[in-house]
Amino acid sequence: MKLYYSPGACPLTIHVLLNDMGIDYQLVRVDLKSHQTEDGRDYYKINPKGYVPTLELDSGERITELPAVAQYLSESQQNYHLFPEKGLPKIRVVEWLAFIGSEIHKSFGPLFNSASSDEAKKAAQDKINNRFAYIDQVLEQQAYVTSDVMSIADIYLFVILTWASNMKLDLSQFPNLQVHKQKVSEYSAVQKSLKEEGLM
Numbered sequence: 001m002k003l004y005y006s007p008g009a010c011p012l013t014i015h016v017l018l019n020d021m022g023i024d025y026q027l028v029r030v031d032l033k034s035h036q037t038e039d040g041r042d043y044y045k046i047n048p049k050g051y052v053p054t055l056e057l058d059s060g061e062r063i064t065e066l067p068a069v070a071q072y073l074s075e076s077q078q079n080y081h082l083f084p085e086k087g088l089p090k091i092r093v094v095e096w097l098a099f100i101g102s103e104i105h106k107s108f109g110p111l112f113n114s115a116s117s118d119e120a121k122k123a124a125q126d127k128i129n130n131r132f133a134y135i136d137q138v139l140e141q142q143a144y145v146t147s148d149v150m151s152i153a154d155i156y157l158f159v160i161l162t163w164a165s166n167m168k169l170d171l172s173q174f175p176n177l178q179v180h181k182q183k184v185s186e187y188s189a190v191q192k193s194l195k196e197e198g199l200m
Protein backbone atom coordinates (compact mmCIF):
# COMPACT_ATOMS: atom_id res chain seq x y z
CA MET A 1 0.00 0.00 0.00
CA LYS A 2 0.97 3.64 -0.41
CA LEU A 3 0.77 6.46 2.10
CA TYR A 4 0.54 9.96 0.65
CA TYR A 5 2.11 12.27 3.21
CA SER A 6 4.01 15.46 3.85
CA PRO A 7 6.89 15.42 6.36
CA GLY A 8 5.80 16.19 9.92
CA ALA A 9 2.14 16.66 8.98
CA CYS A 10 -0.70 14.60 10.45
CA PRO A 11 -0.08 11.51 8.23
CA LEU A 12 2.91 10.90 10.51
CA THR A 13 0.29 9.30 12.80
CA ILE A 14 -0.53 6.75 10.09
CA HIS A 15 3.14 6.31 9.23
CA VAL A 16 3.78 5.30 12.87
CA LEU A 17 0.88 2.85 12.71
CA LEU A 18 2.25 1.22 9.54
CA ASN A 19 5.70 0.84 11.10
CA ASP A 20 4.29 -0.38 14.39
CA MET A 21 2.13 -3.00 12.65
CA GLY A 22 5.00 -4.15 10.41
CA ILE A 23 2.96 -3.56 7.24
CA ASP A 24 4.78 -3.13 3.90
CA TYR A 25 4.16 0.31 2.49
CA GLN A 26 5.55 2.95 0.20
CA LEU A 27 5.66 6.63 1.14
CA VAL A 28 4.67 9.16 -1.52
CA ARG A 29 5.53 12.72 -0.61
CA VAL A 30 3.06 15.46 -1.52
CA ASP A 31 3.90 19.14 -1.83
CA LEU A 32 0.95 20.74 -0.06
CA LYS A 33 1.50 24.10 -1.76
CA SER A 34 1.61 22.91 -5.37
CA HIS A 35 -0.50 19.78 -4.73
CA GLN A 36 1.96 17.73 -6.76
CA THR A 37 3.30 14.35 -5.71
CA GLU A 38 7.04 13.70 -5.69
CA ASP A 39 6.58 11.67 -8.90
CA GLY A 40 4.93 14.65 -10.63
CA ARG A 41 1.24 13.75 -10.38
CA ASP A 42 -1.61 16.13 -9.64
CA TYR A 43 -2.57 15.25 -6.06
CA TYR A 44 -6.15 16.48 -6.56
CA LYS A 45 -6.60 13.52 -8.92
CA ILE A 46 -5.59 11.20 -6.07
CA ASN A 47 -7.55 12.94 -3.32
CA PRO A 48 -9.91 15.66 -4.62
CA LYS A 49 -9.99 17.13 -1.10
CA GLY A 50 -6.33 18.03 -1.59
CA TYR A 51 -5.09 17.10 1.86
CA VAL A 52 -3.05 14.26 3.31
CA PRO A 53 -3.19 11.49 4.49
CA THR A 54 -4.48 9.25 1.74
CA LEU A 55 -3.89 5.52 2.03
CA GLU A 56 -3.90 3.69 -1.29
CA LEU A 57 -4.55 -0.03 -1.08
CA ASP A 58 -2.93 -2.56 -3.41
CA SER A 59 -6.35 -2.85 -5.10
CA GLY A 60 -6.09 0.86 -6.01
CA GLU A 61 -8.89 1.81 -3.61
CA ARG A 62 -8.12 4.90 -1.54
CA ILE A 63 -9.06 5.82 2.03
CA THR A 64 -8.94 9.37 3.35
CA GLU A 65 -9.57 10.99 6.77
CA LEU A 66 -7.04 10.08 9.43
CA PRO A 67 -9.46 8.34 11.87
CA ALA A 68 -10.90 6.19 9.06
CA VAL A 69 -7.42 5.22 7.82
CA ALA A 70 -6.33 4.38 11.38
CA GLN A 71 -9.39 2.25 11.99
CA TYR A 72 -9.05 0.45 8.65
CA LEU A 73 -5.43 -0.49 9.39
CA SER A 74 -6.13 -1.54 12.96
CA GLU A 75 -8.82 -3.95 11.79
CA SER A 76 -6.24 -5.85 9.74
CA GLN A 77 -4.59 -7.16 12.92
CA GLN A 78 -6.42 -8.89 15.76
CA ASN A 79 -6.21 -7.16 19.13
CA TYR A 80 -3.97 -4.43 17.77
CA HIS A 81 -2.75 -2.68 20.89
CA LEU A 82 -2.88 0.95 19.70
CA PHE A 83 -6.55 0.79 18.59
CA PRO A 84 -8.77 -1.56 20.65
CA GLU A 85 -11.25 -3.64 18.67
CA LYS A 86 -14.52 -2.96 20.43
CA GLY A 87 -16.49 -1.67 23.38
CA LEU A 88 -15.64 1.34 25.49
CA PRO A 89 -11.84 1.06 24.99
CA LYS A 90 -12.41 1.47 21.23
CA ILE A 91 -14.94 4.28 21.71
CA ARG A 92 -12.48 6.18 23.94
CA VAL A 93 -9.94 6.12 21.10
CA VAL A 94 -12.59 7.24 18.58
CA GLU A 95 -13.66 9.99 21.01
CA TRP A 96 -10.08 11.26 21.37
CA LEU A 97 -9.33 11.10 17.66
CA ALA A 98 -12.42 13.23 17.04
CA PHE A 99 -11.49 15.71 19.77
CA ILE A 100 -7.87 16.04 18.65
CA GLY A 101 -8.87 16.33 14.98
CA SER A 102 -11.71 18.79 15.21
CA GLU A 103 -10.85 20.78 18.32
CA ILE A 104 -7.05 20.96 18.30
CA HIS A 105 -5.65 20.09 14.86
CA LYS A 106 -8.06 22.39 13.05
CA SER A 107 -7.37 25.21 15.49
CA PHE A 108 -3.81 25.35 14.14
CA GLY A 109 -5.17 26.57 10.77
CA PRO A 110 -4.72 30.33 11.45
CA LEU A 111 -1.20 29.70 12.81
CA PHE A 112 -0.12 27.94 9.61
CA ASN A 113 -1.68 30.63 7.40
CA SER A 114 0.65 33.59 6.84
CA ALA A 115 -2.35 35.70 5.77
CA SER A 116 -4.02 35.37 9.22
CA SER A 117 -4.34 38.54 11.25
CA ASP A 118 -2.57 38.80 14.62
CA GLU A 119 -6.02 38.76 16.21
CA ALA A 120 -6.97 35.48 14.50
CA LYS A 121 -3.62 33.97 15.52
CA LYS A 122 -4.08 35.04 19.12
CA ALA A 123 -7.62 33.61 19.22
CA ALA A 124 -6.33 30.30 17.80
CA GLN A 125 -3.51 30.15 20.36
CA ASP A 126 -5.95 30.82 23.21
CA LYS A 127 -8.20 28.02 22.00
CA ILE A 128 -5.28 25.62 21.67
CA ASN A 129 -4.04 26.55 25.15
CA ASN A 130 -7.50 25.84 26.61
CA ARG A 131 -7.50 22.41 25.00
CA PHE A 132 -3.94 21.71 26.13
CA ALA A 133 -4.88 22.72 29.69
CA TYR A 134 -7.72 20.20 29.62
CA ILE A 135 -5.43 17.41 28.34
CA ASP A 136 -2.79 18.34 30.91
CA GLN A 137 -5.39 17.74 33.63
CA VAL A 138 -6.36 14.38 32.13
CA LEU A 139 -2.68 13.39 32.07
CA GLU A 140 -2.43 14.27 35.76
CA GLN A 141 -4.64 11.23 36.44
CA GLN A 142 -3.40 8.73 33.85
CA ALA A 143 -0.34 8.15 31.66
CA TYR A 144 -2.07 8.45 28.27
CA VAL A 145 -5.13 10.24 26.97
CA THR A 146 -7.58 7.32 26.99
CA SER A 147 -6.13 5.36 29.95
CA ASP A 148 -2.80 4.18 31.31
CA VAL A 149 -2.18 2.45 27.99
CA MET A 150 -0.89 4.21 24.88
CA SER A 151 -3.18 4.37 21.83
CA ILE A 152 -3.12 5.85 18.36
CA ALA A 153 -4.74 8.99 19.83
CA ASP A 154 -1.51 9.61 21.79
CA ILE A 155 0.48 9.38 18.56
CA TYR A 156 -1.83 11.95 16.90
CA LEU A 157 -1.50 14.23 19.92
CA PHE A 158 2.29 13.83 19.78
CA VAL A 159 2.34 14.94 16.12
CA ILE A 160 0.38 18.06 17.05
CA LEU A 161 2.67 18.77 20.00
CA THR A 162 5.63 18.74 17.60
CA TRP A 163 3.89 21.52 15.62
CA ALA A 164 3.35 23.45 18.85
CA SER A 165 7.07 23.15 19.67
CA ASN A 166 8.09 24.14 16.13
CA MET A 167 5.88 27.23 16.42
CA LYS A 168 7.45 28.03 19.81
CA LEU A 169 4.13 27.82 21.64
CA ASP A 170 4.89 27.80 25.35
CA LEU A 171 4.35 24.24 26.61
CA SER A 172 6.15 24.87 29.92
CA GLN A 173 2.78 25.61 31.54
CA PHE A 174 1.69 22.02 30.71
CA PRO A 175 4.14 19.72 32.52
CA ASN A 176 2.10 16.54 31.97
CA LEU A 177 1.85 17.24 28.25
CA GLN A 178 5.61 17.67 28.09
CA VAL A 179 6.19 14.32 29.82
CA HIS A 180 3.67 12.70 27.43
CA LYS A 181 5.42 14.18 24.38
CA GLN A 182 8.78 12.90 25.58
CA LYS A 183 7.44 9.39 26.32
CA VAL A 184 5.72 9.05 22.94
CA SER A 185 8.79 10.42 21.13
CA GLU A 186 10.80 7.49 22.55
CA TYR A 187 8.43 4.85 21.15
CA SER A 188 10.37 2.85 18.55
CA ALA A 189 7.85 3.18 15.68
CA VAL A 190 7.76 6.94 16.31
CA GLN A 191 11.56 7.17 16.16
CA LYS A 192 11.64 5.12 12.94
CA SER A 193 8.92 7.24 11.30
CA LEU A 194 10.52 10.55 12.31
CA LYS A 195 13.79 9.35 10.76
CA GLU A 196 12.06 8.22 7.57
CA GLU A 197 10.38 11.62 7.22
CA GLY A 198 13.77 13.32 7.66
CA LEU A 199 12.73 14.92 10.94
CA MET A 200 15.64 13.66 13.05
Ligand SMILES: N[C@@H](CCC(=O)N[C@@H](CS)C(=O)NCC(=O)O)C(=O)O
Nearest residue numbers: 009010032050051052053065066067
Ligand atom coordinates in the same frame (compact mmCIF):
# COMPACT_ATOMS: atom_id res chain seq x y z
N1 LIG B 1 -9.86 15.87 8.00
C1 LIG B 1 -8.57 15.50 7.48
C2 LIG B 1 -7.59 16.63 7.75
C3 LIG B 1 -6.25 16.38 7.12
C4 LIG B 1 -5.38 17.63 7.12
O1 LIG B 1 -5.74 18.69 7.65
N2 LIG B 1 -4.20 17.50 6.52
C5 LIG B 1 -3.28 18.62 6.41
C6 LIG B 1 -1.89 18.20 6.87
S1 LIG B 1 -1.85 17.85 8.59
C7 LIG B 1 -3.17 19.01 4.94
O2 LIG B 1 -2.99 18.16 4.09
N3 LIG B 1 -3.28 20.33 4.65
C8 LIG B 1 -3.15 20.84 3.31
C9 LIG B 1 -4.45 21.27 2.71
O3 LIG B 1 -5.47 21.32 3.43
O4 LIG B 1 -4.45 21.57 1.51
C10 LIG B 1 -8.10 14.18 8.09
O5 LIG B 1 -8.49 13.88 9.24
O6 LIG B 1 -7.37 13.42 7.45
